Amino acid sequence: MKPAAFAYCAPTSLDEAVRALQAADGDGKVMAGGQSLMPLLNFRMTRPTMVVDLTKIPDLSFIEQRGDRVAIGALTRHADLEFSALIAERLPVMSAAMPHVAHLAIRNRGTIGGSLSHADPAAELPMLAVFYSATIRAQGPAGRRDIAAEDFFVSALATCLDPDEIVFEIEFPVLETHTGWAFEEVSRRFGDFALACIALSIETRDGAIVDARVAVMGVADTPLRLRDAEQALLGARGDAAAAFGAVVRGCVAPNSDIHVSADYRRALIGALAEKAFTRAWQRAAGGPK
Amino acid sequence: MSKGDSVQPADLLRPRHVGQPIRRTEDPRLLTGNGEYTADRKPDRVLHVAFRRSEQAHATIVAIDTAQARAAPGVVAVFTAEDVAELYKPIIPVSRMANYYATPIVALATGKVRYVGEAVVAVIAEDRYLAEDALELIEIDYAPLGVVTDPEDAAAADAPLLHDEAGTNVLVAREFKKGDAAADIAAAHTSVRGRFRMTRKAPLAMEPRSYCAEFDGRREAITLYTSSNIPGIVRDALAESLDLPGSRLRVVAPDVGGSFGSKGSLYPEEILLCVAARKLRRSLKWTADRLEDIASSSQSFAETIEAELGFDADGVAVALQADVTGDVGAYSIYPWTCALEPVQVVSFLPGPYKIKSYRGAVRGVATSKPPTGPYRGVGRPISTFVTERLMDMAAKALGIDPLEIRRRNLVRDDEFPYRIASGIIWDRTGFVACLDAAAEAANYAALRQQQAAARAAGRWFGIGLSSYAELTGIGSRIAVAPGMPINTGSETAKIRIDSTGAITATFGVASHGQGLETTLAQVIADDLGARFDDIRVVQGDSDGVPMSTGTYASRSAVLGGGAAKHASVLLREKIKRVASHLLEAAVDDIDVANGFARVAGTDRTVSFKQVAKAVYSDMKTLPVEAREELEASYTYDPINGTTACATHLAAVEIDPASCFVKVLKYVVAEDCGRIINPMIVDGQVHGGVAQGIGAALYEEMIYDDTGQLLSASLVDYVIPSAVEIPHIDVVHIESESAVAGGFRGMGEGGTIGAPAAIANAIADALAPLGIDVFELPVTPERLFRLIEIARSQQQQ
Numbered sequence A: 001m002k003p004a005a006f007a008y009c010a011p012t013s014l015d016e017a018v019r020a021l022q023a024a025d026g027d028g029k030v031m032a033g034g035q036s037l038m039p040l041l042n043f044r045m046t047r048p049t050m051v052v053d054l055t056k057i058p059d060l061s062f063i064e065q066r067g068d069r070v071a072i073g074a075l076t077r078h079a080d081l082e083f084s085a086l087i088a089e090r091l092p093v094m095s096a097a098m099p100h101v102a103h104l105a106i107r108n109r110g111t112i113g114g115s116l117s118h119a120d121p122a123a124e125l126p127m128l129a130v131f132y133s134a135t136i137r138a139q140g141p142a143g144r145r146d147i148a149a150e151d152f153f154v155s156a157l158a159t160c161l162d163p164d165e166i167v168f169e170i171e172f173p174v175l176e177t178h179t180g181w182a183f184e185e186v187s188r189r190f191g192d193f194a195l196a197c198i199a200l201s202i203e204t205r206d207g208a209i210v211d212a213r214v215a216v217m218g219v220a221d222t223p224l225r226l227r228d229a230e231q232a233l234l235g236a237r238g239d240a241a242a243a244f245g246a247v248v249r250g251c252v253a254p255n256s257d258i259h260v261s262a263d264y265r266r267a268l269i270g271a272l273a274e275k276a277f278t279r280a281w282q283r284a285a286g287g288p289k
Numbered sequence B: 001m002s003k004g005d006s007v008q009p010a011d012l013l014r015p016r017h018v019g020q021p022i023r024r025t026e027d028p029r030l031l032t033g034n035g036e037y038t039a040d041r042k043p044d045r046v047l048h049v050a051f052r053r054s055e056q057a058h059a060t061i062v063a064i065d066t067a068q069a070r071a072a073p074g075v076v077a078v079f080t081a082e083d084v085a086e087l088y089k090p091i092i093p094v095s096r097m098a099n100y101y102a103t104p105i106v107a108l109a110t111g112k113v114r115y116v117g118e119a120v121v122a123v124i125a126e127d128r129y130l131a132e133d134a135l136e137l138i139e140i141d142y143a144p145l146g147v148v149t150d151p152e153d154a155a156a157a158d159a160p161l162l163h164d165e166a167g168t169n170v171l172v173a174r175e176f177k178k179g180d181a182a183a184d185i186a187a188a189h190t191s192v193r194g195r196f197r198m199t200r201k202a203p204l205a206m207e208p209r210s211y212c213a214e215f216d217g218r219r220e221a222i223t224l225y226t227s228s229n230i231p232g233i234v235r236d237a238l239a240e241s242l243d244l245p246g247s248r249l250r251v252v253a254p255d256v257g258g259s260f261g262s263k264g265s266l267y268p269e270e271i272l273l274c275v276a277a278r279k280l281r282r283s284l285k286w287t288a289d290r291l292e293d294i295a296s297s298s299q300s301f302a303e304t305i306e307a308e309l310g311f312d313a314d315g316v317a318v319a320l321q322a323d324v325t326g327d328v329g330a331y332s333i334y335p336w337t338c339a340l341e342p343v344q345v346v347s348f349l350p351g352p353y354k355i356k357s358y359r360g361a362v363r364g365v366a367t368s369k370p371p372t373g374p375y376r377g378v379g380r381p382i383s384t385f386v387t388e389r390l391m392d393m394a395a396k397a398l399g400i401d402p403l404e405i406r407r408r409n410l411v412r413d414d415e416f417p418y419r420i421a422s423g424i425i426w427d428r429t430g431f432v433a434c435l436d437a438a439a440e441a442a443n444y445a446a447l448r449q450q451q452a453a454a455r456a457a458g459r460w461f462g463i464g465l466s467s468y469a470e471l472t473g474i475g476s477r478i479a480v481a482p483g484m485p486i487n488t489g490s491e492t493a494k495i496r497i498d499s500t501g502a503i504t505a506t507f508g509v510a511s512h513g514q515g516l517e518t519t520l521a522q523v524i525a526d527d528l529g530a531r532f533d534d535i536r537v538v539q540g541d542s543d544g545v546p547m548s549t550g551t552y553a554s555r556s557a558v559l560g561g562g563a564a565k566h567a568s569v570l571l572r573e574k575i576k577r578v579a580s581h582l583l584e585a586a587v588d589d590i591d592v593a594n595g596f597a598r599v600a601g602t603d604r605t606v607s608f609k610q611v612a613k614a615v616y617s618d619m620k621t622l623p624v625e626a627r628e629e630l631e632a633s634y635t636y637d638p639i640n641g642t643t644a645c646a647t648h649l650a651a652v653e654i655d656p657a658s659c660f661v662k663v664l665k666y667v668v669a670e671d672c673g674r675i676i677n678p679m680i681v682d683g684q685v686h687g688g689v690a691q692g693i694g695a696a697l698y699e700e701m702i703y704d705d706t707g708q709l710l711s712a713s714l715v716d717y718v719i720p721s722a723v724e725i726p727h728i729d730v731v732h733i734e735s736e737s738a739v740a741g742g743f744r745g746m747g748e749g750g751t752i753g754a755p756a757a758i759a760n761a762i763a764d765a766l767a768p769l770g771i772d773v774f775e776l777p778v779t780p781e782r783l784f785r786l787i788e789i790a791r792s793q794q795q796q
């Protein structure tokens, strides 16, 4: 389990990194935290001729408030998100999700840019990007472009990035008016990728939901924002958990794998939706945060 | 105290080490990264080996083209089976069993491949990277043959044969019989039955398999460093195979990072490394990566059992019938044979119970999968699962509490020694004491109340018991594996005090995590009268003792400990004789303790160092005939071995949303005889239970119909981590055995009891839905299906 030979460079600017990818002519791969790339190299499932290490590029690791958005640099480690006070305050669902990402040792190295670009269908950050309608910003030979998260994820382990494009930052709009939220995930073991997972956030007025955001993962080959479920929640009150569970169940068509069947996943996501609804509603009602 | 070891006053005065929770001597080195494992070896100009493994589950090897690989950068040699065939003799896992076919073990797949992951070609290169690059350049032309993955299908008359010479895929078939079980079951008041299944497991160790064959051109000798727990067996087998005497073939198991059975057999790669090192006259090294280790190390626990147990009206079990089919994989392994696991299932099915008549039939069927071999508990995790499930099913049918039905059937204290229906003899052990102790420690009555409250609230809460007994520390009268011709019944201890007064104790046992450096030193400290810190324990080196096998089958405390005791006493007598000269006192008045010999009741002492000086270095002090070398060796054979037993109790709750099983309480009450080190015993129980929980809830090797491995990584082969393992309470019942020291073996027990206890707890939790558990592991998916089916039936 040793990688095939590859060349390595560690540029100190984004421009230089893009040029290095261009020079590799489609056979280059950037490396950020290496947590997903290294296993792929060792299994020889990916065989780049050039590995472009991003970690020497300054200023790609930050978490900052930009008006009604939170901007995160692509090299920001999972652990930095997990322990950020700004994230906890402005993006509480992300804050709740981060401890579910792998294990602490992996969170110390893995980066948000790497997680999004790797696009595992059961990874938390891609789902959060979809959930928050994040803007993923990439630089390539033609310059910079902004990509809506829902357009970014194409299928399992595939994004719309060109081979010589690099994600440098992500902007997450804050759901300012939402007061209730929940994040529910089940994985086989502590730290495993999710069997199913749902994120929910709601705004209530006069005891009814007036705006909702719903995203799920582990039940399709990309994370999904469930607009039908969001619609169904409008006007709902505290007794809608079971109905919401049923709607979410109806929105997904999961796959079977060696761990669990499609039926199991569908049942599970429904049960998690019910739990999430109850939790979000409690929070919106001023219950325990 | 056992017979012949009567307590002398001095014994009472001496500081006792046996029984103390002494911290493990090996831990400072292992926990600070200073262990020396096989992969840490750095012989001169070592070459690295990589194996091209089969992607086919069953195929004829039509042609292999290695020309490009041979020419690749850094490659020194490329070997196929043909290239090395003349250099060694295949190793045959022979047995005296009838109806058994021994498949030869060869260094590389010969003629055909029989499972995905089987080594076909070896590349030897300057480094592992270059070796793996060259693997890709090898062209193998296969002609696919029929694949047999299901043992029932493989046993059919028209199934494709894995070993044509065997004439059948049924590599072994046996039947155990006492009385007329069928008639007794027909006549029984009540009988319960089921088709039980345990799926394949990988006994994964943290350290993958690793070998380093160090070639010494000056002596034409090889030292094989191996991550094995049977270095002695490996030495003897390779000496035969390579026609090398033990003086030129040394096998050493250095620090070994766990085995659990996966390193307890001889492997083709061990043959290949030695053969190739000799041919190339170079040192060679190979360490399996995780993929290779999962795909090619011995697997286990793959059985289907049809069983039926009959009871009288009082809940007394009267007759048991079972038909066991073992999926043994593509080869019989050395030395245990493919019969080890499935035959052990039928041997132990009657368990600790007084069942009068029995029929147990077993067949071990070859399939296109890796060979099965030992895994902690061997056979008994499954036999206990089946028998304990049947006990609970009967308890339910008869309206008897599960605790009570066991009490009615366990062999009682006044009934030992007791021969169970399969022929195994249990010596006096705390069967009932463990049952009672587990119930008491768990507060069984309160748990049942808790369950009633949970049930009333619609929650799925269950309690599971499992009682079992095992044979441990087996002596020469019983073969560890059926009909196996090598002696697994004795172990040697060699204890020496050198001219500096230092004590070195050499054993053939081979600790791979059990803490034998600590526990054997505890035994020696007491019986020799030495200071614990002065004793160095050396093990796992074939140069250490004339013959040995290693550490397996819960034997090392009994056999190694017994040998240590006897050798210590012999050496103590020598010390006394020298001391009697030095102290001018009668031998009988000398007492040895704490590294000193003392004239009893006085303060006249000599240290071991002074004794050693007088014997070895000093020409004046002792008469020549009194200068006896301070060394003693003893080979101990417990003849029959000892029984060990336990009762496990688990309380679980099932989450209806995820179908996950949460273990709320776990209690083990075990009898391992006299405890040498309670901290180590607890650690062994914890580790064993963790693996049993893995077998019950998580772990499963999944092969598809074409024999491809689908669970080839630790993402897909789900072993529980520390977080998934509950707190485990351990209660010790110390009823001393009749062997030296009163010890019983206990390394495997945790794994034996846990699957059954968890399965029973799950079935109990789901009793309101009428669900029984017949298949392990109870994964979330299986539980989901069971619950769906039960609910749809309830609705009808």
Ligand SMILES: Cc1cc2nc3c(=O)[nH]c(=O)nc-3n(C[C@H](O)[C@H](O)[C@H](O)COP(=O)(O)OP(=O)(O)OC[C@H]3O[C@@H](n4cnc5c(N)ncnc54)[C@H](O)[C@@H]3O)c2cc1C
Pocket: A029, A030, A031, A032, A033, A034, A035, A036, A037, A038, A054, A074, A100, A101, A102, A103, A106, A109, A110, A111, A112, A113, A114, A115, A116, A117, A118, A122, A123, A124, A125, A161, A165, A166, A167, A168, A191, A192, A193, A194
């Ligand atoms: C045992 C284990 C368990 C895990 N469990 C989880 C889990 O439960 N949930 C979860 O979400 N993740 C999990 N992960 C993945 C982990 O979160 C990774 O850190 C993450 O997926 C990749 O981040 P990275 O920075 O290490 O990326 P790398 O491994 O360096 O790169 C991954 C891929 O992204 C590309 N890439 C990296 N950075 C960029 C960029 N800025 N622009 C364009 N392309 C880029 C690389 O070329 C490569 O193809 C697990 C990983 C392991 C090893």
